[in-house]
Amino acid sequence: MKAVYATDLSAASEAAIETETCLDCLGRIGVDELHLVTVVPDNVHAGTPGIDHVKRRRRTLERYQQVIEAVGLGVETHVVRGTPHRRINGIAESIGADLSIVGSRGKSPLENRLIGSTTRNLARTTVVPLLVNRIERGVDEPQLVEKHLFERTLYATDFSENADRAFESFSYLHHATQEATLVHVQTETSPGPDGDDDPEQRLAELAGRLEEWGVDATTDVRDGDPVDEILAAETEYEPTTTLLGSRGRSRIRRLLLGSVSESVIANADGNVLLVPPGRTA
Template sequence: MKAICATDLSAASEATIENETCLECLGRIGVAEIHLVTVIPSNVHAGMPGIDFEERREQALARYKRVIENAGFDAEAHVVRGTPHRRINGIADTIGAGLTVVGSRGKSPLENRVIGSTARNLARTTVTPLLVNRIEREVDEPDVVREHLFQRMLYATDFSENADRAFAAFSYLRHATQEATLVHVETPTDPGLPEEDEDPKARLEELASQLEDWAIETRTAVRQGDPAAEILAAEAEYEPTTILLGSRGHSRLRRLLLGSVSEDIVARADGNVMLVPPDRMA
């Protein structure tokens, strides 16, 4: 599998790239080739006072590339100009990437603003599964918050087609997953949703049995209330390393489980978040 690793060359983006455990987790799920992508906004120029982009960029990318290659991956670097999330998606599409990784914190107001708001933009537009790697906030030398990326997963579902697609990611995540919590949030009836005859608890148990066949210790939970709030409450209760969900759900009319809720989770979760987009061919 090929993966995109987006970096703005900040200390926060270094935390993802230089964390040995994070790299090991990527290797365990089948990533063999990592493409570093740094995007220079169109309104930033190399000649701006106090900014030596060329030298800093070359030094940082060379260091990152060595770290990745020393960890056993093939590595390539891409330096492009434009809107970060659009260029990241474009490169991911061009190389046939199976995963995009981006940090969730950035402090580079004049540099490549890949990390921060771009994570939220990618949550809406990503063309590959997106892993938002949570970085410590408000510290001078930040580290990743939860380095065992896929060890304990919290999977949130509304039983939509895209949620099923997100669950299918366990086919490769299972090689790094030890525990999983499967959560469904019941909300007031939405006219855009089909009637379901099957009890959600039974549907979760059916999914759980598939994971247990892979020796993943699994629990299920049906919660009631606001989807984003309940998913975050489940994160606080179960302390997963990563929340897994689809980026779209049943309804475009309301804030149900998936859709705008996925953006809220990316912005507010304490740990990592993995979003799986719909099949573009569907």
């Protein structure tokens, strides 16, 4: 598997890239080639007196490359200029990436949970699964919030096609997953799966599939607002990663705020793996 790791070369990004446990988790799910990408924004002028932005970034990526190669992963580096999320998505598509990874700081010093514009735009536009890697905020030496990326996974489903696609990610995640909690939130407009299927039964069937892969699975059917209940489940079960699908949206609608997936990414305490709809021909 190929993965794109987007970095802004900050201390937080360095903590994530140089965490051996994190790299080992990526290796366990099949990632053997990592593409480090850093983007020089268009508003950073190449001619800033005394500063060669591209050269400085290449030197830093070379240091990261040595760390990653030491754990047995192949590495390529990319220093590009442009709009960050567009260039990251472009590289992911051009190399046929299976996964994109971006770091996101956790709670701000004022306890407001925020995600940066690059993370938010990637969540809206990515065409490959996106891992939002949560990093501590407000400390001098930030670390990953959860180093064992997929050890305990919370899977949220509304039984849609997109949620089913997210579940199929366990076909490779199970190599690094020990426990999984499967959560469905019933609402007045979406009480459960289509037809006569009981949500408890549907979740039990999915749990059975995970058990066949050696994953200890439990189920939880909740009532209420999907975002609130998914976040409450994260607080209760303390997963290392929350897995969910993203509904397909038109070019115009994907610019709007308010989707469940975006709200979970913005407010979750831990890592989030977002799986977008499949590509259309």
